[in-house]
Every structure is written in structure tokens, then in C-alpha cells.
Amino acid sequence: MSVFRRWFDPIRSRWFYQKPSRQEVLPTDKGLSIYLRLDDVYSYLAVQQLPQLHEILSEELKPLKVMISSQAAEPPNNMTAQEWQQYCLNDAKILARQHRFGYDEQPELPTAEAIQQAEVILRNTPLREEQFLYLLEDVFHMLWQQQYGKLRTLYAMASQQHQPQNFPERRFIETPVAASYFEFADRKYHAVDDLLRLTRRLKQQKLLTDNPIFLINHIEWREHIMSDAEELAEIHAMHPELDLYIALEDPISWLLLAYIKEELANYYNIQLRVYPLSYHGRDFFDWSLATRLSKRADVAFTPFCRPTQEAVLNIARLFYSIEDDEQRVDVMYDILKAVWSKGQDLSFAPHVHALQQSLQIEKLTEVDVSELLQQNDQQCYAKHQPDFPVLELRIAGQSYVFNSLYRVWMIESIFSHVLEQQYKQQTTNDSSKM
The missing domain is CATH 3.40.30.10 (Glutaredoxin)
Known part of the structure; x- marks a missing residue:
């Protein structure tokens, strides 16, 4: 590093932190997209928010574009596929408990046959916009809760009564997706972790018609959930x-x-x-x-x-x-x-x-x-x-x-969970003594 930079960077650092960090307006010409995989547990959590999100999107961003990928990306941080899979299942359980998503306490990956059937249902359905998003959520529930009987029935109807549709807001792609994410103005937002950040951005640009109420148990920075x-x-x-x-x-x-x-x-x-x-x-x-x-x-x-x-x-x-x-x-x-x-x-x-x-x-x-x-x-x-x-x-x-x-x-x-479990244990012990 040059002598000039060693002298100038401390000054530049103080200036950098004071300057605005958010670009005021992002372009909306590409709309809002969400990338999913049928065998991705984060996608399962994300689709449970989509009907509500779509309902409050401004007309400028409608319809929400849904991209369904058939390809998983390489696991991060040199993890094996099995380690990554187990991590995702455990992490999704924590997210579901904290943010009250529907989720099986003992989740299993959907079978390859079930995923193929689900894709046919979603390819062939003539439903669009809100109705499609509700169907998408239902199909994910069937996959991840092993409701394979319902899935087979829906698959039979979809394959016999409908042909593959070609809607611009619904695409089936082979782009590798590690975990579900939104894309807005070429920026990626994790589908669960960045949902609040995304909705803050959309609200700032007046692209929402109502206040977004998502992840109600989110713990904000420098706000404590325990004060007693x-x-x-x-x-x-x-x-x-x-x-x-x-x-x-x-x-x-x-x-x-x-x-x-x-x-x-x-x-x-x-x-x-x-x-x-x-x-x-x-x-x-x-x-x-x-x-x-x-x-x-x-x-x-x-x-x-x-x-x-x-x-x-x-x-x-x-x-x-x-x-x-x-x-x-x-x-x-x-x-x-x-x-x-x-x-x-x-x-x-x-x-x-x-x-x-x-x-x-x-x-x-x-x-x-x-x-x-x-x-x-x-x-x-x-x-x-x-x-x-x-x-x-x-x-x-x-x-x-x-x-x-x-x-x-x-x-x-x-910390909150530990105290809750201790209180339950204490109540149980007191009851057994009576």
C-alpha cells in the first residue's frame, strides 16, 4: 500500500461511514422474481409468504415472477452434500419455530417421483398470479409433509386434463440454486433471511400498497427480547x-x-x-x-x-x-x-x-x-x-x-427458550408433588 493511502485512508474512512449507503431508487423494469427448488427446504418456507407478499405488491411489480430450478448449486464452505442437506433441515426447523412457518418437526426430503409429479402439476396448471401462488404453497406442503396421496391425485388430473402452459411470469430453469432467493434490480435477497430487508426497500420506493407484516418474531438490532x-x-x-x-x-x-x-x-x-x-x-x-x-x-x-x-x-x-x-x-x-x-x-x-x-x-x-x-x-x-x-x-x-x-x-x-423449558420443568415438578 502506498504512503499516500496510509495517510489518506483513515480520513477517507471517517468520510465513508458518514455518507449515504443506500441508493435512493432502484429500477423496476425487471420486476420482482423469486427463485425456488422443489427439493430446497428454504423454498418451502419462502412459498408460505408469497400470497401475502403478492397481495400488497404495487401493480408496477405484478405479477411476481416465479423461477423453479431443477439444479442444486454446490454446497458452500467445502461441505459435503449430506452435511449441507442436514444443516438446511436443522436450520429450517429453527427458522420455522422462530417465525411460525408450517413445518414438520421431523422433515424428510421429497422423493424424486414426488418432485417430478409436482413439477408436472405446476407446469400444466392454468392458474395464474394469486391462485397459482396458493397452489404452489399447497404443492410444497404436499411434498414436504409426505402427502403423496393428494399429490398423485392432483398429478393425475394435471397430466390428463391440461397441457404444459407457457406464461412469462412462470419459468422452469436449470440455473443452479443453492437456496431460495428473491431478485430485484439485479440484487439478490435470501428468501427468508433478507425478506424484511427486501420489503423495507420496496416500501421505501412506494412499491407496496400496505404495510408488510412478515417474520413477526424477528429480533431487531439492539432491541432485547428479555428485559425482566x-x-x-x-x-x-x-x-x-x-x-x-x-x-x-x-x-x-x-x-x-x-x-x-x-x-x-x-x-x-x-x-x-x-x-x-x-x-x-x-x-x-x-x-x-x-x-x-x-x-x-x-x-x-x-x-x-x-x-x-x-x-x-x-x-x-x-x-x-x-x-x-x-x-x-x-x-x-x-x-x-x-x-x-x-x-x-x-x-x-x-x-x-x-x-x-x-x-x-x-x-x-x-x-x-x-x-x-x-x-x-x-x-x-x-x-x-x-x-x-x-x-x-x-x-x-x-x-x-x-x-x-x-x-x-x-x-x-x-436464552428465552432455555428459561421457558426450565419454567415448564419446574411446573411439572410442582404438579407431581401435589
Whole structure:
């Protein structure tokens, strides 16, 4: 990095965070599309929202375009197909419980025969717009609840009474789809995780005719679902522990660490531990999205001076020069804050030395930090998660593993669930004594 940039980036970083991050108006000429797969469990959750969404779309975006793919994309993060499949089923169960989707507690993938029958039904039906979306939801219920008798009956009617239709708002494609998503103005929105973000965008552009009411149990940034002093005291007494595995060149890792440390750790008495990972080349990001997320989470962020492979090793060396786990968390927070909000280049020795002094680290460790990072990698991979950061929460003798900025709400949801289960158990015990 040039001397000019090392001088200018800290100034540019402060300016970047203050400037507007949202493009005021996105084009509507391509309409709104949703991409689905019949064997994708996230698609099953998504279709349960489509009739309600279509009802409040402005005429400018109608009809909602439905793209049904027959091809699955490669599993993320070097997961096997079986690991990815099991993760999706478990994750969908959590989403369904939190947001009250219809979902079988013991889900099974639909059979190949059932998927083929479902596709014929959807290809041949003359129903359009709202009526088609209701049929689509019903067909997904039949697939994922193993209502194969109903499906066969509907298939027989569709194959005998109708021919394949050719409607522009309904297409069957072979584009690989990993998980269901919406597409608006060439931007992709996860069908469940980004639904609120999408509807906020549509509402801002006056493309909705009514207020969107989706995901009613969504936990907003810096809003706690637990405020009762007695409940908080009970959580504190359980001494929850949270392990956080972060890729240091990943801006989401900074947003997540800062948010948890600033907002959740002290509030819930969480013992937080940080495990930095080796350089993973996490260099492809929607920077405008990361900036908007930082503003929603109220965490300062700029995309300048993100760590290189050399910088990752320097950060790890500073981090592991501290012995105490609690102090290490504070040190990592200060380091990443210097990188992601002040434009510090930690591949540049003078910046590293200045940070070392400000952190009051007298001597850097002589341990091989690359080996420590690889050990963290192995622990992280063993948790079979599709994205970073990876989190493991331990409380009341149970361990919960999840990942990414999209699942931070699970921390508070788990606390609430643990207390609810304890209250039920206590009620049961009191009843048995009577």
C-alpha cells in the first residue's frame, strides 16, 4: 500500500461511514422474481409468504415472477452434500419455530417421483398470479409433509386434463440454486433471511400498497427480547459461554464481534472467547450491504485496508501475545476497530508497532501463530457450518452451533427458550408433588 493511502485512508474512512449507503431508487423494469427448488427446504418456507407478499405488491411489480430450478448449486464452505442437506433441515426447523412457518418437526426430503409429479402439476396448471401462488404453497406442503396421496391425485388430473402452459411470469430453469432467493434490480435477497430487508426497500420506493407484516418474531438490532430483571438474573446465574470463530479479513466478523461485545456480552453475562482463523481470501463482498448492516447494527465500518494474509498473521501475533482470554477479546476488538473503522494497514510495520504500543503489549509472542490459526480452523471445520463467523453457545448443559450475521438473533432466542423449558420443568415438578 502506498504512503499516500496510509495517510489518506483513515480520513477517507471517517468520510465513508458518514455518507449515504443506500441508493435512493432502484429500477423496476425487471420486476420482482423469486427463485425456488422443489427439493430446497428454504423454498418451502419462502412459498408460505408469497400470497401475502403478492397481495400488497404495487401493480408496477405484478405479477411476481416465479423461477423453479431443477439444479442444486454446490454446497458452500467445502461441505459435503449430506452435511449441507442436514444443516438446511436443522436450520429450517429453527427458522420455522422462530417465525411460525408450517413445518414438520421431523422433515424428510421429497422423493424424486414426488418432485417430478409436482413439477408436472405446476407446469400444466392454468392458474395464474394469486391462485397459482396458493397452489404452489399447497404443492410444497404436499411434498414436504409426505402427502403423496393428494399429490398423485392432483398429478393425475394435471397430466390428463391440461397441457404444459407457457406464461412469462412462470419459468422452469436449470440455473443452479443453492437456496431460495428473491431478485430485484439485479440484487439478490435470501428468501427468508433478507425478506424484511427486501420489503423495507420496496416500501421505501412506494412499491407496496400496505404495510408488510412478515417474520413477526424477528429480533431487531439492539432491541432485547428479555428485559425482566428476574429473568436476566437467571440467565446471568447460568454463566453462558460463547465461542466466536472469525475470519479476520471478513468484514462481517468485525460487525458481529463488535455487536456482541457492545450489546450482548455484558447484558447477558456472556463469557466470550474469540478464535481467529487463518486467511481464507474472503474478499468478495457486497460492500454497500455491509455498510448498511453496520448502520443497522450501529457499528462503525469502512472497506479500506482490509487485512491481507500478512496482516492476518500480524493481528494473530498481537492477539496471542495476551494470555488472558477476556483481555484477548478486548484486544481483538481494538485491533479490528483500528482496521475496519480507522483505516489502519496491519501489513505495514509502523502501524503494527503503533497499535502494539497503544495496546500496551510489551513483547510479541514467539509462538508460531500460523499453527494456532490452523488449529482454530480444524475446530471450526468440525462444526460443519456453511459460513463465517461460526458461533457456539453453551448454556444449561447444552451446546448450540450456528453461523453468520443472519443468526445473531439466535443468542437471545436460545436464552428465552432455555428459561421457558426450565419454567415448564419446574411446573411439572410442582404438579407431581401435589
